[in-house]
Amino acid sequence: MTSTAIRNNWTLEEIQAIYDQPLLDLVYQAATIHREYHSAREIQVCTLLSIKTGGCPEDCSYCGQAARYHTDIKVQALLPTETVIAHAQKAKDNGSTRFCMAAAWREVRDNRDFDRVIDMVKGVNELGMEVCCTLGMLTEEQAVRLQEAGLHAYNHNLDTSEQYYKEIISTRNFDNRINTINNVRKAGITVCSGGIIGLGETHRDRISMLLTLATMPKHPESVPINALARVKGTPLEDNPKVDAWDMVRMIATARIVMPASTVRLTAGRIEMTESEQAWCFMAGANSIFTGERQTLLVTPNPGVSEDMQMLQHLGLQPMPNKKEVTAC
Numbered sequence: 139m140t141s142t143a144i145r146n147n148w149t150l151e152e153i154q155a156i157y158d159q160p161l162l163d164l165v166y167q168a169a170t171i172h173r174e175y176h177s178a179r180e181i182q183v184c185t186l187l188s189i190k191t192g193g194c195p196e197d198c199s200y201c202g203q204a205a206r207y208h209t210d211i212k213v214q215a216l217l218p219t220e221t222v223i224a225h226a227q228k229a230k231d232n233g234s235t236r237f238c239m240a241a242a243w244r245e246v247r248d249n250r251d252f253d254r255v256i257d258m259v260k261g262v263n264e265l266g267m268e269v270c271c272t273l274g275m276l277t278e279e280q281a282v283r284l285q286e287a288g289l290h291a292y293n294h295n296l297d298t299s300e301q302y303y304k305e306i307i308s309t310r311n312f313d314n315r316i317n318t319i320n321n322v323r324k325a326g327i328t329v330c331s332g333g334i335i336g337l338g339e340t341h342r343d344r345i346s347m348l349l350t351l352a353t354m355p356k357h358p359e360s361v362p363i364n365a366l367a368r369v370k371g372t373p374l375e376d377n378p379k380v381d382a383w384d385m386v387r388m389i390a391t392a393r394i395v396m397p398a399s400t401v402r403l404t405a406g407r408i409e410m411t412e413s414e415q416a417w418c419f420m421a422g423a424n425s426i427f428t429g430e431r432q433t434l435l436v437t438p439n440p441g442v443s444e445d446m447q448m449l450q451h452l453g454l455q456p457m458p459n460k461k462e463v464t465a466c
């Protein structure tokens with residue numbers, strides 16, 4: 139039995155009051171709610187693969203894949219379907235239950251590349267993994283095609299607050315983001331949407347972003363919380379490193395206002411100690427991205443053996459594959 143109700147009518151003041159609590163009180167509240175909705179011993183292990191890298195026409199100021207910034211990231215065309223499926227199989231063998239494919243596109247176009255992505259979705263789905271894609275903006279019809287191919291989740295982060303959005307990206311607006319998320323929902327695909335801290339936003343912006351997520355008619359099933367990965371050559375390369383306690387505070391608040399969602403400790407783990415990550419798990423994070431390639435898209439990330447060792451130290455275990463458990 140759960141006693142904390144899921145609410146979609148949060149106010150900014152309420153979320154601010156949660157966020158501003160003394161840290162230990164906040165973590166205690168989040169950990170308590172986390173245990174009502176989730177098994178606190180289980181962490182979902184996911185793998186993210188860049189299926190098309192760089193050369194993106196957008197100007198997201200944190201991103202090394204934007205064509206206009208001079209970064210060390212190599213442009214790579216859409217990977218062959220067999221290569222992607224082989225990566226997914228490897229990820230599954232290493233304990234991942236969710237496989238996310240990312241393409242550096244502004245939006246999906248109805249062309250042969252999209253047909254190939256549809257084949258990739260079908261192929262990964264056949265492996266019995268949760269399939270997720272992040273491909274940029276999406277129409278309702280395209281979302282339906284992905285759903286019919288077996289797509290489980292679509293990632294489209296808000297990145298930051300509505301008020302701060304234009305400081306970070308000028309080539310699209312916040313409403314475009316919401317529109318794609320609505321198209322994903324209408325198609326019956328689960329929503330993965332969160333944000334990044336360390337972009338130069340205020341605490342109020344962070345709270346406002348959580349408010350947008352927590353007042354959606356249905357909370358995103360998946361909420362990634364990222365710390366800015368500072369990429370050389372991007373406008374934000376010299377931003378200060380995100381304080382680990384800020385990540386803990388953000389994760390705990392997300393956990394309290396969206397109790398049933400999977401809160402993912404995403405980018406920035408490479409700069410966190412094992413103890414700092416443990417605090418994030420205590421605060422309600424219940425997923426990490428890992429893999430043999432030791433990258434998260436195009437930025438460094440801990441490798442799978444290091445992560446498995448960390449989970450073991452902390453008495454945590456990879457979440458079983460729900461699709462396979464259900465099938466059994």
Ligand code: SF4
Nearest residue numbers: 194196198201204242
């Ligand atoms: S975050 Fe995505 S949309 Fe923005 S520049 Fe990078 S690849 Fe393009």
